[in-house]
Amino acid sequence: MIKKSKKNKNLRxxxxxxxxxxxxxxxxxxxxxxxxxxxxxxxxxxxxxINRNLNTIDKIEILSKALNTFPLENIYILPxxxxxxxxxxxxxx
Numbered sequence: 882m883i884k885k886s887k888k889n890k891n892l893r894x895x896x897x898x899x900x901x902x903x904x905x906x907x908x909x910x911x912x913x914x915x916x917x918x919x920x921x922x923x924x925x926x927x928x929x930x931i932n933r934n935l936n937t938i939d940k941i942e943i944l945s946k947a948l949n950t951f952p953l954e955n956i957y958i959l960p961x962x963x964x965x966x967x968x969x970x971x972x973x974x
Contacts, residue, residue: 891937897962898944902929905951909944920947945969 902909908926911933918931929947931940949970958966 888937891941894941894962894965895937895944897959898941898948898965901948901953901956901958901962902944904956905948907947907951918943920950941965942969 899909907929909929909931911931913933914930916932917935917939918929920927920929922928929944931943935943945966946969949966953963953966
């Protein structure tokens, strides 16, 4: 039971991070490829690409690192999600 609720919590975190990306007009693409993914700029537009086979923790890390590249101060973000972003703010690869 504990494992399932932890997974659901992580899925909610991912959904909230995806909402932040949407607010910033940054598309997210989940696909199968070698590597983890991250933020990229294609034809002058930012996007986040994530290996769909990664576990939820890795997806949260990639989304958080990518979103921390942008100014988030003026966007309403749930306190729980802001904490997640802060944890990954200064993490290096």
